[in-house]
Amino acid sequence: MSVLSRPYFHDEERAFEYLESVIWADGRVCPHCGGVDRITKVKANPAKRIRVGLWRCGDCKGQFTVKIGTVFEHARVPLHKVLQAVYLLTSSKKGISSHQLMRVLEITYKAAWFLAHRIREAMRSGDLAPFGGNGGIVEVDETFIGRKKGAPVKRAFHHKMKVLALVDRGTGKSRAMVVDNVSMQTLVPIVRENIARETHVMTDDANAYKYLAQDFDGHSIVRHGIGEYGRGPVHTNTIEGYFSIFKRGMRGVYQHCAERHLHRYLAEFDFRYCNREANGLNDADRTVRALEGIMGKRLMYRDSLAAA
Numbered sequence: 686m687s688v689l690s691r692p693y694f695h696d697e698e699r700a701f702e703y704l705e706s707v708i709w710a711d712g713r714v715c716p717h718c719g720g721v722d723r724i725t726k727v728k729a730n731p732a733k734r735i736r737v738g739l740w741r742c743g744d745c746k747g748q749f750t751v752k753i754g755t756v757f758e759h760a761r762v763p764l765h766k767v768l769q770a771v772y773l774l775t776s777s778k779k780g781i782s783s784h785q786l787m788r789v790l791e792i793t794y795k796a797a798w799f800l801a802h803r804i805r806e807a808m809r810s811g812d813l814a815p816f817g818g819n820g821g822i823v824e825v826d827e828t829f830i831g832r833k834k835g836a837p838v839k840r841a842f843h844h845k846m847k848v849l850a851l852v853d854r855g856t857g858k859s860r861a862m863v864v865d866n867v868s869m870q871t872l873v874p875i876v877r878e879n880i881a882r883e884t885h886v887m888t889d890d891a892n893a894y895k896y897l898a899q900d901f902d903g904h905s906i907v908r909h910g911i912g913e914y915g916r917g918p919v920h921t922n923t924i925e926g927y928f929s930i931f932k933r934g935m936r937g938v939y940q941h942c943a944e945r946h947l948h949r950y951l952a953e954f955d956f957r958y959c960n961r962e963a964n965g966l967n968d969a970d971r972t973v974r975a976l977e978g979i980m981g982k983r984l985m986y987r988d989s990l991a992a993a
């Protein structure tokens with residue numbers, strides 16, 4: 686038996702039951718009126734076009750499925766295939782391309798592309814709590830990837846997309862974001878906002894980080910410029926490991942990512958990094974975590990794709 690032979694990956698009824706067990710872990714709630722007491726199942730009947738997973742609220746007489754109000758609300762792909770996609774995307778270290786999803790799930794490319802972005806939106810962490818604190822160590826670094834649309838290719842990195850990332854060594858979590866440039870004026874406010882003051886920050890000797898000692902309890906610098914790669918605990922190897930997974934994925938799987946979508950791919954890599962095996966999560970836990978994230982993001986998701 687393989688993981689993918691589980692019934693909810695193949696049977697639509699079981700798929701709804703599975704998603705309901707995650708989303709309604711504390712009980713069913715009517716999305717129309719908030720009622721919880723008089724909810725009854727509506728039996729699926731294809732002849733009368735009654736869908737699988739339908740419920741009826743006795744308080745407001747409204748009908749609903751567990752997908753209402755989630756990023757999957759308007760997904761046309763059957764739920765059991767959606768769950769397969771979630772599993773594949775949360776368990777593949779470097780991600781999975783829309784072309785591969787299309788082939789594996791036997792859906793159109795367009796459906797696969799939209800589905801993957803819905804799942805990335807579910808993976809997006811709403812956690813804004815600062816990293817570090819209590820004397821913890823946070824590594825900070827930036828990297829360059831791909832090419833900004835229309836930007837002429839020059840030497841150095843000016844035509845590339847820029848990403849700033851933090852890794853908290855204490856919690857093993859990462860947080861990455863797209864930045865316009867890597868100047869001190871751009872990076873320092875973001876670093877201040879995302880890291881608690883009582884933190885020991887580790888960076889390389891890039892100019893932008895020069896004065897971070899003013900903002901944090903400690904700041905150690907690895908002098909890459911003179912060929913140094915660390916002195917005991919002073920290193921940025923953790924974050925370089927994060928970037929290497931990210932870059933392998935972006936090169937091998939998501940080759941042509943536009944800058945306006947890059948933040949969603951970063952959310953995907955952050956999700957897998959924060960919920961990786963070393964942090965005590967297995968593939969099944971990751972699937973549940975991603976599914977828990979489908980709530981309450983529908984509007985933001987639609988707005989951001991509409992703007993894309």
Ligand SMILES: [Zn+2]
Pocket residue numbers: 715716717718719720742743744745746747
């Ligand atoms: Zn109701």
